[in-house]
Amino acid sequence: MSDDANITIMNHSTKLLGPDDLFATHEFAEVLSPLVEPADDDTARLLRDQLHQLGFVSERPSTVGKLQVLLASFLMQATRLEGRKERKEEPMVMGIAHNEVYWRKRSSVGYKVALRFRQALIEHAWITHDAGATVNLFGGDGNCNGYLIADHVPSNAKGLNFQTTDKVYATSTSSSNKHIEVESVDQRTRALWAKWKHTPLMYDNQSMFIAPRRFNNAKLTRGGRLYGPWTSMRKVDRLECTLDGKQVGEVDVSGMHLTMLCSITGEIPFATRFKDAYECGYDNRDHVKAIINETIGAGTPKHYTIGGLAKASGLTQEQFTHIRKTFIAPKFRCLQGLKKGVLDGLALAYHESEIMMRVVEQSNLPIYILHDCLICQKDEELTVGNLMQDVYAQYCREQGWTPVAPAYSIERKGGEKHLISGRRHP
Numbered sequence: 001m002s003d004d005a006n007i008t009i010m011n012h013s014t015k016l017l018g019p020d021d022l023f024a025t026h027e028f029a030e031v032l033s034p035l036v037e038p039a040d041d042d043t044a045r046l047l048r049d050q051l052h053q054l055g056f057v058s059e060r061p062s063t064v065g066k067l068q069v070l071l072a073s074f075l076m077q078a079t080r081l082e083g084r085k086e087r088k089e090e091p092m093v094m095g096i097a098h099n100e101v102y103w104r105k106r107s108s109v110g111y112k113v114a115l116r117f118r119q120a121l122i123e124h125a126w127i128t129h130d131a132g133a134t135v136n137l138f139g140g141d142g143n144c145n146g147y148l149i150a151d152h153v154p155s156n157a158k159g160l161n162f163q164t165t166d167k168v169y170a171t172s173t174s175s176s177n178k179h180i181e182v183e184s185v186d187q188r189t190r191a192l193w194a195k196w197k198h199t200p201l202m203y204d205n206q207s208m209f210i211a212p213r214r215f216n217n218a219k220l221t222r223g224g225r226l227y228g229p230w231t232s233m234r235k236v237d238r239l240e241c242t243l244d245g246k247q248v249g250e251v252d253v254s255g256m257h258l259t260m261l262c263s264i265t266g267e268i269p270f271a272t273r274f275k276d277a278y279e280c281g282y283d284n285r286d287h288v289k290a291i292i293n294e295t296i297g298a299g300t301p302k303h304y305t306i307g308g309l310a311k312a313s314g315l316t317q318e319q320f321t322h323i324r325k326t327f328i329a330p331k332f333r334c335l336q337g338l339k340k341g342v343l344d345g346l347a348l349a350y351h352e353s354e355i356m357m358r359v360v361e362q363s364n365l366p367i368y369i370l371h372d373c374l375i376c377q378k379d380e381e382l383t384v385g386n387l388m389q390d391v392y393a394q395y396c397r398e399q400g401w402t403p404v405a406p407a408y409s410i411e412r413k414g415g416e417k418h419l420i421s422g423r424r425h426p
Helices: 041-053 061-088 100-106 111-123 153-157 183-198 256-265 285-298 308-312 317-331 333-337 345-362 381-399
Strands: 036-038 093-096 127-131 145-149 162-164 171-173 201-203 206-208 213-215 223-226 246-253 368-370 373-377 408-412 418-420
Touching: 036 041, 036 061, 041 061, 061 093, 061 111, 061 153, 093 127, 100 111, 100 171, 111 127, 111 145, 171 183, 183 345, 223 345, 246 381, 256 285, 256 333, 256 345, 285 308, 285 317, 285 333, 285 345, 317 333, 345 368, 345 373, 345 381, 373 381, 381 408
Parallel strands: 162 206, 171 213
Antiparallel strands: 036 162, 093 145, 127 145, 201 206, 213 223, 246 373, 246 408, 368 373, 408 418
């Protein structure tokens, strides 16, 4: 019997996942995924030596390449967990998917190699099973188990140089059990990768320029965000990155999904110029943001019961109800336009990703996408932010929405956050 069959589902980690949640891995800080590969011959040699220690001795060159991607990614993510352990005193537990679909549709690494790699890590005591898989009642399978990483493992990454791997598929969707190929979508994503490869995003020993695009339906009209190594980094670490030797800055849109919902419905609550999309007269912005984003994610204006986002912000049900009724509902009438599966968080994520991709495509500057945020060279943030506003407004006109220039912030390493006004009539 395989080790998969021996896994006991542990009640403390059981969650119910819907069909849109194939990529939901929020219960673990890191989930093993093909992210990086050796960036030079010395690193490749050292990784091969480590693979020999794990029992991979007589492998085909193609299999060695896949194993190197898994080992490089595992070591990079292990070092992140080591840092988290030092900061938060949390154990180094990594999520590893047992689901064959997860591996088959995401990359050319494949399930069989991933399974052998996991078994080798267990046999050589690099990891031990720690937490059972979450339960997906819709699919019938658990998809991600937790494994405690041995204390010695992160040190194996010292002196190694990584770059993002192109063994990942350009696009995938959680609505299918198979890898999809849509040539026009794939070509557009790969064109971004080619552009980024000329000026990679550098962090310590990592060179990053690959980010697959993940959709949530077969028509590729829901989701569509890009996911690269930089999208799961802590902000403090991302702001240590460089582009062509220059420090980076971040251009972060204020309330992208809320602003889009306003444009789509035509219910524009903003003043002629505004710096915060969430401003509604209540003094705790984090509370307002949590309630609005939770409501948008639910896809219904009849979202009356407090959920995870609002609870995490420190709200009680009584506070949630009061803020929603007294401050949010009167100002943001756009929320009445929400409709689950039609106009909700995943629908807005698609438009967000389209807008951000256009910004990168229309600029000669090196710009990386982080959902509703853009990473660029320091001192280019205003240029990039203003381009984002122009692209957003033009996209609205094409869609028949009410144009708005979104407000955004600029943030740099060790610096203050600068707020840049949006405009109601761009």
